[in-house]
Amino acid sequence: MTVLIKGGTVVNAEQSFQADVLCQDGVITAVGKSLDTPKGATVVDAGGQYVMPGGIDPHTHMQLPFMGTVASEDFYTGTAAGLAGGTTMIIDFVIPNPQQNIMDAYRQWREWAEKSVSDYSFHVAVTWWDDTVYEDMGTLVRDHGVNSFKHFMAYKGAIMADDEILVNSFSRALELGAIPTVHAENGELVFRLQQELYDKGITGPEGHPLSRPPEVEGEAANRAIRIAEVLRVPLYVVHNSCRQSLEAITRARNEGQRVFGEVLAGHLLIDDSVYRDPDFEAAAAHVMSPPFRSKENQEALWHGLQSGNLQTTATDHCCFCADQKAAGKDDFRLIPNGTAGIENRMEVLWHHGVGTGRLTMNEFVKVTSTNAAQIFNIYPRKGCVSIGADADIVVWDPAASKTISAKTHHQNIDYNIFEGMTVTGCASHTISRGHVVYANGKLDVERGAGRYVDRPPFAPYYDALKIQAKQAEPVAVRR
Numbered sequence: 490m491t492v493l494i495k496g497g498t499v500v501n502a503e504q505s506f507q508a509d510v511l512c513q514d515g516v517i518t519a520v521g522k523s524l525d526t527p528k529g530a531t532v533v534d535a536g537g538q539y540v541m542p543g544g545i546d547p548h549t550h551m552q553l554p555f556m557g558t559v560a561s562e563d564f565y566t567g568t569a570a571g572l573a574g575g576t577t578m579i580i581d582f583v584i585p586n587p588q589q590n591i592m593d594a595y596r597q598w599r600e601w602a603e604k605s606v607s608d609y610s611f612h613v614a615v616t617w618w619d620d621t622v623y624e625d626m627g628t629l630v631r632d633h634g635v636n637s638f639k640h641f642m643a644y645k646g647a648i649m650a651d652d653e654i655l656v657n658s659f660s661r662a663l664e665l666g667a668i669p670t671v672h673a674e675n676g677e678l679v680f681r682l683q684q685e686l687y688d689k690g691i692t693g694p695e696g697h698p699l700s701r702p703p704e705v706e707g708e709a710a711n712r713a714i715r716i717a718e719v720l721r722v723p724l725y726v727v728h729n730s731c732r733q734s735l736e737a738i739t740r741a742r743n744e745g746q747r748v749f750g751e752v753l754a755g756h757l758l759i760d761d762s763v764y765r766d767p768d769f770e771a772a773a774a775h776v777m778s779p780p781f782r783s784k785e786n787q788e789a790l791w792h793g794l795q796s797g798n799l800q801t802t803a804t805d806h807c808c809f810c811a812d813q814k815a816a817g818k819d820d821f822r823l824i825p826n827g828t829a830g831i832e833n834r835m836e837v838l839w840h841h842g843v844g845t846g847r848l849t850m851n852e853f854v855k856v857t858s859t860n861a862a863q864i865f866n867i868y869p870r871k872g873c874v875s876i877g878a879d880a881d882i883v884v885w886d887p888a889a890s891k892t893i894s895a896k897t898h899h900q901n902i903d904y905n906i907f908e909g910m911t912v913t914g915c916a917s918h919t920i921s922r923g924h925v926v927y928a929n930g931k932l933d934v935e936r937g938a939g940r941y942v943d944r945p946p947f948a949p950y951y952d953a954l955k956i957q958a959k960q961a962e963p964v965a966v967r968r
């Protein structure tokens with residue numbers, strides 16, 4: 490298929506310029522002024538609009554089996570909803586049960602994802618440890634295009650990784666040229682606080698944020714960062730929700746450590762008052778971990794994004810409908826954790842970021858696409874409108890306005906955490922692998938059209954790190 494995007498302004502991370510963009514057989518083959526229209530090409534009129542790299546959401550959980558149920562959004566509906574909002578690639582998570590063979594889990598997730606309509610890739614979670622996990626991490630990096638491993642420091646009794654697992658897995662990641670990532674919450678403290686609150690009779694959703702205060706997140710972020718420092722491995726901290734974890738990241742970066750931070754659109758825009766809603770359904774719909782925080786934390790997160798100490802924006806898209814959330818009607822600890830957002834991430838960030846002057850358009854591209862592509866080593870194939878890149882593009886109408894609602898969204902969930910928010914600036918067209926898959930409110934997707942994206946290891950940089958790690962004195966002596 491040939492698509493010519495005509496008359497728009499290309500916005501990349503480093504610059505903006507007027508140009509047409511030609512997409513042929515899934516890749517961008519020309520970027521320039523007044524390109525000729527090839528015979529039979531579909532022409533997208535981008536006059537007055539911005540032509541940007543499609544969004545990359547580096548944190549989603551499609552059809553995740555979790556807390557006794559399965560996320561309602563699958564790889565087909567979820568990637569389609571992403572395309573409707575300008576997101577053309579997701580990085581989801583393979584999450585083996587403790588003791589489950591990691592390769593079996595990987596194959597299971599690959600099979601589930603075959604129905605995806607946009608491109609996808611996988612972080613793989615390390616939820617337990619033995620020699621087979623050590624070996625399988627190597628197989629995943631060498632033969633299956635995995636370059637990131639996830640560690641849940643929370644969810645005690647389920648998928649929590651203790652310090653021993655973190656140390657083993659982080660060291661192995663360094664050997665392999667892969668990047669460890671963490672969900673930073675102290676699972677022991679959460680467990681203790683949950684029990685105390687429940688015993689005091691706090692059984693409703695308001696108990697959820699009380700059991701996971703910012704200190705619990707800050708402690709875990711700092712611990713993971715310091716473990717990574719000692720082992721000399723880079724680290725990516727997912728869904729930072731508060732000042733405490735941002736400060737840990739900022740401090741480490743100022744000390745020269747290679748640490749990256751992600752923030753969710755929801756954490757930037759929704760505050761913790763949602764948990765005090767007397768309506769159980771509404772409050773439970775917002776139960777996710779880490780929880781939504783106070784407005785002061787939201788402001789700190791925006792500053793983190795603006796200063797570059799947080800580099801990526803994601804959604805942690807993990808959908809549970811009201812009937813699933815009802816499992817925790819009498820006990821907040823049983824409410825499945827997760828909220829949606831893949832369809833709205835780009836537009837709420839544009840409206841509240843670019844629209845308020847917090848972010849330039851180029852910074853918007855960085856935090857919604859380019860930085861994720863660079864951190865996870867798929868740049869410039871993704872994250873950039875340039876010759877040779879995959880033709881994953883969003884045409885953005887800065888003047889279009891819409892009011893977000895669960896009644897009209899494409900996400901397979903009965904609630905939208907951004908319900909009623911009016912945003913200015915939305916995707917008018919989304920091009921995925923050179924196909925126009927979304928145009929003026931209509932999706933035209935093909936089940937299974939999405940492709941698995943291999944992410945190579947970070948060889949040269951890590952080679953230097955490994956040499957340093959061998960030659961260096963222990964960290965305590967070095968100071």
Ligand code: URP
Pocket residue numbers: 550672776777778779805807826827828
């Ligand atoms: O509440 C959340 N975030 N659910 C999905 C799993 C996770 O912790 O990322």
Ligand code: ZN
Pocket residue numbers: 672727728778779
């Ligand atoms: Zn998490």
Ligand code: ZN
Pocket residue numbers: 548549550805807
């Ligand atoms: Zn998650």
